Amino acid sequence: MAVGDRVDFDLNKDGTGTIQKIDERRNYISRKAPKIKGAGTRGERLEQIIAANIDNLIIVSSCQQPKFNNRLIDRLLVAAESSRVNPILVINKIDLDSSGMGYWIDLYSGIGYDVFKTSTIKKIGTDELKKKMDGKVNLIWGQSGVGKSSLLNLIYPSLKLKVGEISQSTSKGKHTTVTSILLDVDENTSVIDTPGIREIDPYGIRKEDLGHYFREFSSDGQCRFNTCTHYHEPGCAVIQAVEEGVIEKERYVSYLNLLDTIEDDMNF
Ligand SMILES: Nc1nc2c(ncn2[C@@H]2O[C@H](COP(=O)(O)OP(=O)(O)OP(=O)(O)O)[C@@H](O)[C@H]2O)c(=O)[nH]1
Ligand SMILES: [Mg+2]
């Protein structure tokens, strides 16, 4: 069973419940279970379900402390796209130095994603974000310390989630939120706050399908080979679009990195 699962259960006399049936999942977000230290490279990496029955995946990053990480964002976008969950991008901590963020905001909104700039300290941008979250099941994901729990507390003050510090030496978070929990904010709105992630390898995606989860690679269909992985194949329309500047190089690099993790996985 996963966070967000809907179940049928019998209520026992002592107030506990016994689950009879887990309802079919509308969708779910998963990743490959993180590598276990010392397990070597051969250990099978199973699917780890993060949450089920989600409307929005809210991908939170910060412009500083910790440093903005577009590679992680692109991985989380692939997780959302391949699970048919609506992704929403949030760039938090814009009260800190946010120069350089304009490029990323243009890039992602140019592809068609909703991008919100927020500051929980200055209370900027959260009203607009709340409008997208109300009435939905929202999964919040991102690195430790970017301000996921702080954002949720500001948007839904009844939550009173624990907020942590940023390490002075590394500018990273200290993994304050330790388990994923679903919290109902009102009858129709729920949020799932999650612990900060260090790594995410998407589970169950085939090389020739990866391009479908990069929205702007829609020239997919125009490649000479219909199983084109947009890597070295002749007549690749995606590579041509990168060369012409129609597809941003940064996104293509993220794509190649992901393609590599799929190719390296012998168990898949
Ligand atoms: N400058 C600034 N600091 C912020 C902002 N939002 C949150 N913080 C700070 O960032 C630190 C981490 O915030 P959290 O909300 O605990 O971050 P988190 O993403 O939930 O972290 P984990 O639970 O470890 O995954 C705290 O010290 C917050 O006060 C912001 O908009 N600006
Ligand atoms: Mg947290």
Ligand SMILES: [Zn+2]
């Ligand atoms: Zn191609």
